[in-house]
Amino acid sequence: MQQAAHYKCPCCGAALTFGSQSQQLDCASCGNSFPLDTIEQLESAQVQNTTDEQLQWQYAGGGGYTQEEAVHLRSYRCQACGAEIVTDETVAATECVYCGNPSVMPGVLSGAYRPDAVIPFRKSKKEAQDALRNHCKGKKLLPKGFMDENRIEKVSGVYVPFWLFEAEAEADCTYNATKVSSHREGNYMVTRTAHFLLRRGGHLGFKAVPVDGSSKMDDTLMESIEPYDSDKAEQFSTAFLSGYQAQRYDVEAADCQPRANERIRASVSATMAATVAGYATAVPVNTQIQLQHGQVRQVLMPVWMLNTRWQDKTYTFAMNAQTGQFIGDLPVDKGKFWKWLLGLAVLIGGGGTALAYLLFNMGVL
Amino acid sequence: MKKFLAMLLMLLLFVSPALADQSRVIDESDVLTADQEAALEKAIALIGEQYQFDILLLTKDSIDGKVPRYYAADYYDYNGYGYGDSHDGTMLLLVTGGGEGNRDYTIVNTGKGEKVMSDSAMYEIEDDILPYLRMSNYSTAMARFVTGVEARLADYTPARRTAKVAPILILIGVAVGAIVALVLKGQMKTVRRKVGASSYIRDGSFHLSRVQDIYLYTSTTRRKIETQSSGGHGGGGFTGSSGTHHTSHSGKF
Structure with missing residues (x-):
């Protein structure tokens, strides 16, 4: 053995x-x-x-x-x-x-599984536990007792394998755009709509777009604690792992690539669309994005995972152990939700009506 | 000084029986019978008692080319019509033309009358009385004017006015409550997929290599502007020579 x-x-x-x-x-x-x-x-x-x-x-x-x-x-x-x-x-x-x-x-983590780099833990276990308390603070719809009664079942520091995608994007986009002006001619309102075809071409570089390479980690949870600063990554050494849990990837880079492409494309489209200004409407008709010089790296990212149990349900929270970004869905107290909605309705509707009657009666309005 | 002179002039102009007994129906064109006049006086007196609101009906053959609303406002002001400090009331001036001249009508409101007789209220009353005016049926026109004003006064009680705004206020309350509750609910959810990868754009890597705006063509649409078809027109607010503020609607018939 x-x-x-x-x-x-x-x-x-x-x-x-x-x-x-x-x-x-x-x-x-x-x-x-x-x-x-x-x-x-x-x-x-x-x-x-x-x-x-x-x-x-x-x-x-x-x-x-x-x-x-x-x-x-x-x-x-x-x-x-x-x-x-x-x-x-x-x-x-x-x-x-x-x-x-x-x-x-x-x-x-040897051979093909050896990560290219590792981002070390910067946030301690205690900081993660404090962050959970802060996360619950000020949430008006949190069920009473969730803070006090819930038990933190498990706090684990996990190195999660990520694929980092680097690429250069060339974009060529066309938009149908209009400018509208209107003026009065006698008894008629005349509206002129000028139609334009806009073309925008440009270049955009992406460094280290991360995609979760572990099937055990929820992808949405992992995206929610982004971004990571991969410039601060260290050369990999197993010594970084001591005291934490670590996993090797079980989703191949090729299978993660579509998600990286999707996100890069969305950002390129948005960046190009932002260069269209001064038009009443602009509708994209054709968006071509070529990705070049794609490079993939394997990096271990530090995550604090917290599991709490409340009323027989498990709630999962995650903290980016590099930046401290803390996320996790909290339960909504339906009674409190309706109390807020109806309370404000009664306060504004009823109070407003009473005030209106008072002012009408006093002859102020 | 100027104000005093104007007042003196007006007093000279309006030396009429109206001053003495403060009639509310002053039929200088003599278009009403004595019975009709008495019936209108009685109706106006009852309204005045119930609502503390004055209604003045004035007929003239001619006002010598003066602007009807200014003439009417000055008549109302200098003869001391209206209830309370704000001289609450409304009046209808009919210039009957004496058979050949201009036939004008004007509604002038003062004090609380400006609120009771809103633009839309005046349009409705005008639409109601104009057919009778055109037929020279003055007594019916004036009776309907009085009834119309009374209906608006009945609608202007605090309870009725509150009942009108209450549904809007409750709707606003529900809308604000729903927005706040949904925002609070949104705070509970922090696990979200990222849409783009904007955090990972390399600094300074963005550059535009092509910017082309090609003009294609222009399309034009024409839309007829709907104009108010009513014969009367709103005069808006104005201040008479006495310094009192009024609102009015005027027109020809």
Whole structure:
């Protein structure tokens, strides 16, 4: 069985985790912090003795997993407690379910799966929990008790695999446009409509349009916490994963491409349409967008996922751990909704009517 | 000084029985019988008592080329018609032409009369009385004028006016309530697909290589402007020589 990588403190031997504040590997036990490359050099020196261990697939044949299931399962041995960690093949980092030690799975992010870059966590778990509280604050239609009664079931820091699409767009658009003027001639109103054909050609460059490469993550949820600043991405190292969960992609870049194209096209169309000014109407008749020099990169993006439970329903929230952007749909109290609607109707309609009667009676109006 | 002179002039002009007993029906053209005059006086007196609102009916053969609404307004003002400080009331002046001259009518409103006799109210009353005026049936025209004004006064009570605006206010209330409630509901939903990729446009990468605006043709449409077909015309607001504000409608018949 393969050993799960586990970054040990060179000082006291406790587990090291990547700190969102320090941007280093921190030891919670002795308080030391170590730069990533120091630990990596240390690890590679030690690993040399053990790399002969080959990738072994642990089939739990006859034990319960079907052949099909087993193909997607991997088992590792926790380096801290020696227990067996069974995960699915896309999990690149997790915690040992028995001792809670952070474990990075070797090989999952190797070869074609090795990310080109990683955006490290900048926001801590506590910031994510505070953000949930802020998210609920001031929401008038939030059911009473949602804030106090709901239990945060799980907060997990996840590195989500994204494909970043880079492309140059050449656009050639035509619009039917009109200018309208009207003037009076005797008893007639004369309206003149001048018709134009507009042509706009231009160039637009896109850097790093992200598309979620994990089928486990909800695509809409992942788009909602955008944008990410990929200029701040770091060279990939498994040390960044320590203390977090990580996944490798299971949706191929080719399958993500249509979504990137769709978004790029929408932005190009909008940008070109914005150059049409001074017309009463402008209707696009033909929009041609050529995408060139397309490049794809694989990057791990940091996300805090929060699950809360309230009245037997699970609510999922996500936080962009680079920018702090926090999203998640909240339940709407239907009673409060109608109270607001009818309350204002009565206040404005009834109050207005009473005021009108008063003013009419006093002869003010 | 100017005002005083004008007042003096008016007093000289309008030395008539009206001053003495403050009749509300002054039939200088003599187009009404004594019975008709008495009936109108009685009706006007009742309205005045109930609504604190004056109605003056004046007929003249000729006003010597003066503008009817100014003549009427001055007659009303200098003879002290109207209830209260704002001289609430309305009047109908009929210039009967004495058989050959101009036949004019004018409605002049003062004080509360300006509100009671709205533009649309005056148009309705004009439409109602003009056929009778054209037939020289003055008594019916004047009786219908009085009835028309009374109906508008009955509509002008606080309760009736409130009943008119209440549905609009309630509708506004429901609309505002719905908008606010929907905005609050919208705040609860933050998980949305992105439409474009505008955050990822490379700075300074946008440039236009072709801008062509080709003129094709012009199409023209003509629409006839509908004009008010009524014979009368609104005079809008004006201030008479006495300094009192009035509104009026005038026309020929």
